[in-house]
Amino acid sequence: MKGARSLPPVARAIVGGDRRALARAITAIENGDPGAGPVLKALFSRARQVPIVGVAGPLGVGKSSLLNLLVGHLRGLGRTVAVIAVDPSSPFSGGSVLGDRIRFEGRADDPGVFFRSMASRGAAGGVAAATLEAARVLAAAGFDIILVETVGSGQVDVAIREIATTRVVVLVPHLGDEVQTLKAGLFEIADVFCVNKTDLPGADSAQRDLADLVAMFPAGSGWVPRIVGTSTTVPRGIAELWEAIQAHESFLDSSGTRRAGERHRLATEIVGLVRDRVGRELTHQLERDADLRRLLDRVVAREIDPRTAAERLRPTVRRQS
Amino acid sequence: MPDSEALAKSHPIRVLIAKPGLDGHDRGAKVVARALRDAGMEVIYAGLRQTPEEIVRAALEEDVDLIGLSILSGAHMALIPRVLTLLKKNKAASIPVFAGGIIPDEDARKLRAAGVRAIFGPGASLEQIVSTAQKLARSAA
Ligand SMILES: Nc1nc2c(ncn2[C@@H]2O[C@H](COP(=O)(O)OP(=O)(O)OP(=O)(O)O)[C@@H](O)[C@H]2O)c(=O)[nH]1
Numbered sequence: 079m080k081g082a083r084s085l086p087p088v089a090r091a092i093v094g095g096d097r098r099a100l101a102r103a104i105t106a107i108e109n110g111d112p113g114a115g116p117v118l119k120a121l122f123s124r125a126r127q128v129p130i131v132g133v134a135g136p137l138g139v140g141k142s143s144l145l146n147l148l149v150g151h152l153r154g155l156g157r158t159v160a161v162i163a164v165d166p167s168s169p170f171s172g173g174s175v176l177g178d179r180i181r182f183e184g185r186a187d188d189p190g191v192f193f194r195s196m197a198s199r200g201a202a203g204g205v206a207a208a209t210l211e212a213a214r215v216l217a218a219a220g221f222d223i224i225l226v227e228t229v230g231s232g233q234v235d236v237a238i239r240e241i242a243t244t245r246v247v248v249l250v251p252h253l254g255d256e257v258q259t260l261k262a263g264l265f266e267i268a269d270v271f272c273v274n275k276t277d278l279p280g281a282d283s284a285q286r287d288l289a290d291l292v293a294m295f296p297a298g299s300g301w302v303p304r305i306v307g308t309s310t311t312v313p314r315g316i317a318e319l320w321e322a323i324q325a326h327e328s329f330l331d332s333s334g335t336r337r338a339g340e341r342h343r344l345a346t347e348i349v350g351l352v353r354d355r356v357g358r359e360l361t362h363q364l365e366r367d368a369d370l371r372r373l374l375d376r377v378v379a380r381e382i383d384p385r386t387a388a389e390r391l392r393p394t395v396r397r398q399s
Numbered sequence: 400m401p402d403s404e405a406l407a408k409s410h411p412i413r414v415l416i417a418k419p420g421l422d423g424h425d426r427g428a429k430v431v432a433r434a435l436r437d438a439g440m441e442v443i444y445a446g447l448r449q450t451p452e453e454i455v456r457a458a459l460e461e462d463v464d465l466i467g468l469s470i471l472s473g474a475h476m477a478l479i480p481r482v483l484t485l486l487k488k489n490k491a492a493s494i495p496v497f498a499g500g501i502i503p504d505e506d507a508r509k510l511r512a513a514g515v516r517a518i519f520g521p522g523a524s525l526e527q528i529v530s531t532a533q534k535l536a537r538s539a540a
Pocket residue numbers: 136137138139140141142143144178181229230274275276277278308309310311312
């Protein structure tokens with residue numbers, strides 16, 4: 079383990095398998111705690127590039143139940159797994175009931191598993207602002223595979239695209255309205271379609287409908303989304319689901335698209351971080367800086383318009399090295 | 400830096416709600432979970448049939464500020480002290496534990512002696528539970 083000693087103590091504890099330190103680091107990331115920055119910086123180069131599997135899909139289709147079985151399957155294969163399960167925060171109270179853990183079976187004494195519930199805290203797109211960095215810390219902690227369950231709002235869960243290496247979209251028989259959902263966004267992000275609840279009637283036709291849809295959309299990347307049928311009550315299809323995920327991960331390597339995807343995700347992340355910082359600083363300055371306050375006053379007085387004001391405010395991006 | 404201000408804005412309290420033991424339903428626990436959510440907390444709802452080991456594991460992984468346990472029968476008299484013992488063993492005795500349910504006075508006394516910080520009987524109002532939870536979480540922070 080190269081240079082573990084040069085790591086800050088918290089980062090060293092995380093890499094060394096201290097689960098409490100790991101849990102607290104995730105909280106710090108969620109809270110925007112200044113202590114999180116140094117830990118994230120120190121861990122970035124240590125976080126192995128492990129598969130990050132996003133599991134999206136409408137409310138109640140069985141995402142958590144599937145993840146629970148997938149964790150069991152992966153543990154059987156000797157792989158360690160971390161799960162981040164995101165649920166929505168109330169826009170009114172800011173609070174949240176995080177219920178995905180209910181489906182997660184015990185494993186109280188298995189150090190090869192880690193489960194973390196996460197509230198979206200107002201972030202759109204089905205994951206929280208902290209999800210990506212939390213996943214990275216989990217990778218640095220040594221987990222072989224990271225599974226991320228999105229909020230479950232269906233068509234808007236597309237932010238998983240910016241986080242996951244493989245995206246699984248879960249659906250259930252009787253697609254009906256869900257075909258609309260698919261057209262509206264989730265369809266384009268799916269690397270694997272999972273038709274769950276195949277113990278219910280209509281599963282075969284759902285898989286056929288889906289296959290027709292997949293055939294209608296030309297795969298730009300060269301990857302043709304796989305379709306897998308599962309049931310968590312029987313249970314069945316879990317090994318096939320993992321095989322499909324692995325097939326996509328292998329495709330990323332063999333086609334050379336993993337690097338491009340990673341590059342795209344990191345660019346998005348950097349832009350997001352800068353946008354957040356500039357936004358915060360600007361919001362702050364608009365209240366304190368006398369010139370900026372006058373500028374805002376003029377907009378309020380309808381002397382100039384918001385676009386003109388924004389152009390005057392446009393911060394320049396400077397590179398510091 | 401503006402960051403410190405954003406920070407001061409308040410971090411949601413994270414609370415684990417679970418019902419140890421094999422019996423019963425979780426209606427009461429769900430009502431409490433929703434009330435805590437409406438008060439702005441992030442409630443990790445672990446549900447029914449949790450062993451003390453699972454509860455403590457969840458509390459540590461989820462890094463909660465507070466644990467609420469729902470009690471329905473005398474069997475819990477063994478399970479709840481076990482949760483407290485396991486918390487101690489994991490150097491997490493500072494996480495406050497409260498309990499709610501139908502608890503005879505005698506048992507309530509024992510639980511308090513074992514370290515349960517607050518106990519709510521069927522007569523407790525949601526307001527009471529929420530404000531106590533807030534106080535406990537703040538005192539632990
Ligand atoms: N019949 C049947 N029911 C299932 C299956 N998988 C899950 N369910 C049920 O579907 C319901 C929702 O399951 P979850 O695993 O919580 O679904 P989810 O997609 O995680 O739900 P949200 O996180 O709320 O969006 C539960 O009542 C499960 O028991 C399945 O394969 N067959």
